[in-house]
Amino acid sequence: MSDSKHWWEGYPWRMIQTNLREPDMADMDAKRYVRDVKEFGATVVMLNAAGIVASYDTKVPCHTPSQYLTGDSLRTLLDECHREGIRVIARTDFSKVRYPLYEAHPDWAYRTADGEIVNCNGDVQVCPSSGYLREGVYDILRELLTTLPFDGIFFNMSGAFVTGYGGERYGPCMCQTCRSAYQAATGQEPPKGGLRDPNFMKYLGFQAKQIQANKVKQYHFMKELNPELAVNGFDYTRTECNTDIGRGPWVYGASSNVRQNGGWERVVDNASVDFMSFRYRDSSVSPALMALRQWQSLANGGGLSLYIMGRLDNHRDVSSFTPTKRVFQFHRAHEEVFRGLHSAAEVVLVQKGGLGCGNPETQGWLQALTESHVPFDEVKLPDLTAEKLRGKKVIILGGVGKLSEPQKALLNGFAQEGGIVIAAGDAPGLDCLGIKALGEHKKGLMSSAVEVRKEDERTFPRCIEAPMIPIGSGLQMAQFEEGTEQYLRLIPEHPFGPPERCYCTEVTEYPGVIAHPYGGGRGVYIPWGVGAFYFDQGWQNTLNLMQDVLFSLCGLPELAPGLSPMVELTLAKKGGAVLAQLVNGTGCFANRWFPPVPVRDIRLELPGLAGKTARALNGGKVLCETNNDSLTVRLDELNEYEAIIIE
Numbered sequence: 001m002s003d004s005k006h007w008w009e010g011y012p013w014r015m016i017q018t019n020l021r022e023p024d025m026a027d028m029d030a031k032r033y034v035r036d037v038k039e040f041g042a043t044v045v046m047l048n049a050a051g052i053v054a055s056y057d058t059k060v061p062c063h064t065p066s067q068y069l070t071g072d073s074l075r076t077l078l079d080e081c082h083r084e085g086i087r088v089i090a091r092t093d094f095s096k097v098r099y100p101l102y103e104a105h106p107d108w109a110y111r112t113a114d115g116e117i118v119n120c121n122g123d124v125q126v127c128p129s130s131g132y133l134r135e136g137v138y139d140i141l142r143e144l145l146t147t148l149p150f151d152g153i154f155f156n157m158s159g160a161f162v163t164g165y166g167g168e169r170y171g172p173c174m175c176q177t178c179r180s181a182y183q184a185a186t187g188q189e190p191p192k193g194g195l196r197d198p199n200f201m202k203y204l205g206f207q208a209k210q211i212q213a214n215k216v217k218q219y220h221f222m223k224e225l226n227p228e229l230a231v232n233g234f235d236y237t238r239t240e241c242n243t244d245i246g247r248g249p250w251v252y253g254a255s256s257n258v259r260q261n262g263g264w265e266r267v268v269d270n271a272s273v274d275f276m277s278f279r280y281r282d283s284s285v286s287p288a289l290m291a292l293r294q295w296q297s298l299a300n301g302g303g304l305s306l307y308i309m310g311r312l313d314n315h316r317d318v319s320s321f322t323p324t325k326r327v328f329q330f331h332r333a334h335e336e337v338f339r340g341l342h343s344a345a346e347v348v349l350v351q352k353g354g355l356g357c358g359n360p361e362t363q364g365w366l367q368a369l370t371e372s373h374v375p376f377d378e379v380k381l382p383d384l385t386a387e388k389l390r391g392k393k394v395i396i397l398g399g400v401g402k403l404s405e406p407q408k409a410l411l412n413g414f415a416q417e418g419g420i421v422i423a424a425g426d427a428p429g430l431d432c433l434g435i436k437a438l439g440e441h442k443k444g445l446m447s448s449a450v451e452v453r454k455e456d457e458r459t460f461p462r463c464i465e466a467p468m469i470p471i472g473s474g475l476q477m478a479q480f481e482e483g484t485e486q487y488l489r490l491i492p493e494h495p496f497g498p499p500e501r502c503y504c505t506e507v508t509e510y511p512g513v514i515a516h517p518y519g520g521g522r523g524v525y526i527p528w529g530v531g532a533f534y535f536d537q538g539w540q541n542t543l544n545l546m547q548d549v550l551f552s553l554c555g556l557p558e559l560a561p562g563l564s565p566m567v568e569l570t571l572a573k574k575g576g577a578v579l580a581q582l583v584n585g586t587g588c589f590a591n592r593w594f595p596p597v598p599v600r601d602i603r604l605e606l607p608g609l610a611g612k613t614a615r616a617l618n619g620g621k622v623l624c625e626t627n628n629d630s631l632t633v634r635l636d637e638l639n640e641y642e643a644i645i646i647e
Contacts, residue, residue: 007087007151008230008267012335013303014328015269017046017091018311025055028071028311030080036312038084040321041328044269045081046154049074049090050144052098052123060143062105062136064098078149089152089230090144094137096123101132108132110162111175113192118162118170125162127173128211129181138221145225152230153222154238158211161204165278167244171200172207182206236267240307241293243285244277248591252370254293255568255583256358258302259378260351264343264572270297271307274320281309284320286593291323292585295641299570299581301341304328327641334617337579337645344571344578345375346393346556352400353380361425362398364531367538368546369396371565374556381407389414394554397423398531403430416519420554425529427476432523434484434516439477447496448475450488450512450528459487460548466541469512471528478527480514488512513545515553524553557607564599567638577647578612580604584638595640602635609646617643 016037018024037045048055054065056074072080081088102109102117102124109117110125118125126132144150162170172178179190182203191197219234232238239257243249250256254270261268272293275281284290294304306324308315331338347369351362358366369376379388381400384407389395395414403411408430415421415432427435442448452460452467463469468491480486488511494504516523526549534542550556560569568583584596609631614622621636622644633644 006230006235007228008236010339011087011267012043012331012339013236013267013269013305014040014042014331015044015046015089015271015303015305016040016042016312017089017271017305017307019046019091019307019309020048020055021310022053022066022068024068024311024314025066025074026068026070028073028077029313030072030077032313033077033311034080034084034086037081037086040306040312040325041332042086044087044089044151046089046091047074047077049092049148049150049153050140051093051156052096054140056144056148058140058143060136060139062097062101062132063140063143064101075148082149087151089154090148090150091154091156092144093156094126094133094140095157096120096125097132098122099124105130105132107177109175110170110173112170113174115174118164120165125170127175127178128207128214129173129175129177133214137218141218141222142225145222145229150229152232152236154232155215155218158215159208167246172204178207181210230267232269236269236303237261238269238271240271240273242273245279249285249289249593250363251585251588252296252366252568254296254302255300255370256366256378258297258300259376260380261302263297263301263303264341264377265301268297268302269305270302271305272297272320272324274306274308274315274317282317284317287319287323288587288595289593290320291327291640292583292587292593292596294324294327295583296568298327298331298338299568299583299641301343301572304331330618330641334643337617337643341572341574341579343375343377344573345377346391347374347376347396348389348392348394349376349378349396349398350384350400351378351380351398353382359399360532360535361529362531364529364533364535365396365398365424365546368531368534368543369550370568371543372547372550373558373560373563373565373567373569374550375559375569375571384410386410389419392419394420394422394550394556397421397428399425399529400428401426403428412518415521415523418520420522420524422524422526422549422554424526424531425474425476427478427525427527430523432516432518432521433525434481434514434518434523435525436479436481439479442475442477443473445471445473445475445493447494449491451491451507452488456487459552460545461552462544462548463541466544469541469545470533470537470539471512471530472533472536474529476527477510480511481516483517485515485517486511487514513549513553524549557605559606560602560604563602567599567602569604577645578606578609580606580633580644580646582635582638582642582644584640599638600636602638604633604635604644606631606633606646612646614644614646617645620644 054063099122108130110127191199241253274284449470452463490508490510495501514525566585570581572579587594587596607630610626620642623634625632
């Protein structure tokens with residue numbers, strides 16, 4: 001299907017992961033399965049294959065075969081998929097073994113700090129240093145990949161930090177084998193406690209490196225068996241958009257997942273999880289949320305992907321099927337448009353990376369950029385390279401913390417060559433920010449704010465009507481280099497009750513925003529967590545300031561003046577063509593998800609595209625006119641999603 005070197009490169013990725021329960025193989029009908037998949041327009045499926053339970057007649061002693069293999073075999077299912085041009089990914093889970101295997105090999109078990117095993121319904125968590133993962137898994141992989149013609153493989157739950165299905169946090173393995181290995185490698189005592197132990201993160205990092213080294217070893221082992229096997233984490237990346245009870249969806253979750261994993265440059269299988277939580281696997285999230293996730297994935301360069309429990313024919317809650325089919329079939333009709341696209345964003349948002357999700361500073365900037373219709377890429381700090389900054393104009397550091405010397409050199413060099421680096425809150429030690437010396441980091445502030453003065457209004461025009469901007473609880477004091485432009489002024493702590501006493505008597509000379517010329521570019525420093533405050537509180541005057549920084553101080557163009565902030569805009573390019581995509585998020589209301597409200601009379605101002613023409617791919621009507629160097633594109637109506645190709 002592709003002229004690329006490997007089958008997955010340039011492949012139109014529309015995945016359905018049917019997470020088969022054991023009884024689903026008892027009456028498996030391969031032809032029916034494939035017919036159901038084809039109705040969606042899927043090009044890839046993921047099937048349970050090996051690990052906790054083998055979905056085929058295994059001969060490996062440490063591999064437990066399913067007791068339900070009475071329907072069509074896994075081999076028959078693969079052959080039928082291939083006959084219809086559908087690629088098949090093997091789903092494996094080597095994080096646990098069945099209890100009888102644990103009884104035969106107790107040294108394979110993961111242990112908590114108290115020496116206890118983790119037993120979930122007869123499945124026992126395994127130690128990352130165990131003989132099972134160092135030896136037994138290779139026997140299973142050899143059998144799996146030499147007897148069944150899989151096109152790819154996915155390893156489930158392969159991290160160092162162990163959590164239970166009910167949300168229990170067990171932490172990394174503390175068995176004697178792991179502790180001894182840590183002590184031998186580092187000369188340090190293993191941690192005795194949890195997150196509060198100063199050695200805990202070092203220990204966790206040690207185990208994560210061990211696990212990654214084993215993944216690399218497994219990768220090379222599998223590639224020797226089949227060079228055309230697509231391996232998760234190396235050839236493609238699988239990530240998930242999911243929810244749980246007590247943790248609702250992040251409105252930009254699908255977009256951010258794809259961006260963080262380099263969706264324009266590689267295959268990102270951004271699995272939209274159909275079920276509400278681990279406990280409610282038979283009940284789907286709202287259909288409008290499923291549609292929004294798929295459109296966001298598409299708009300940010302990701303693969304389309306649906307993840308359900310069971311088969312399509314026996315999945316009783318089918319409410320996610322229609323919205324998924326709608327997006328899949330749109331993509332199928334326009335595969336060539338989406339093939340070979342690259343990001344046209346001029347902004348990069350740098351995340352800290354590491355354990356857990358994005359931090360509030362990052363997420364606040366992510367919201368502000370999206371709501372301001374500024375296309376952007378996301379990069380995790382450990383993955384930041386000169387190549388990822390090529391062609392960019394602005395870098396935003398989202399609470400990244402301490403930087404290495406090579407990272408400092410890269411970012412200072414970016415500013416030296418004409419780029420702009422923005423940092424807020426923590427000062428990451430960059431010369432381009434113009435910070436001469438750091439002072440006290442004030443914490444626990446209650447009423448401090450920054451004031452927009454008359455002389456600031458030209459640079460901060462959006463803040464004129466709301467000139468008192470709260471800064472939240474933290475403020476970094478610093479001394480700045482000569483020649484640094486200083487904007488806004490700090491109003492320090494003052495009474496906020498009773499009402500008769502609610503007034504300030506002092507405005508200091510300390511700035512709320514500074515801009516420092518550096519080579520051909522500049523650094524912009526905001527000494528308080530503006531992104532975190534916006535994420536936590538969401539007030540318009542915080543967004544006003546962030547937009548003035550982006551558009552006025554940084555000179556970014558306003559691409560969609562007047563457009564609802566609930567519409568996401570992305571730009572991609574291929575050759576001389578540009579693809580503008582709009583995703584309508586107006587259906588999000590608190591923690592509810594409804595079909596979006598149509599947005600009408602949209603105007604895009606796209607610099608550098610004068611004289612080009614445009615057409616909409618999803619039912620909209622567009623008109624174009626040239627305005628100096630820019631192309632004005634007018635779209636009559638946006639429903640769920642629109643793609644406008646400009647060439």
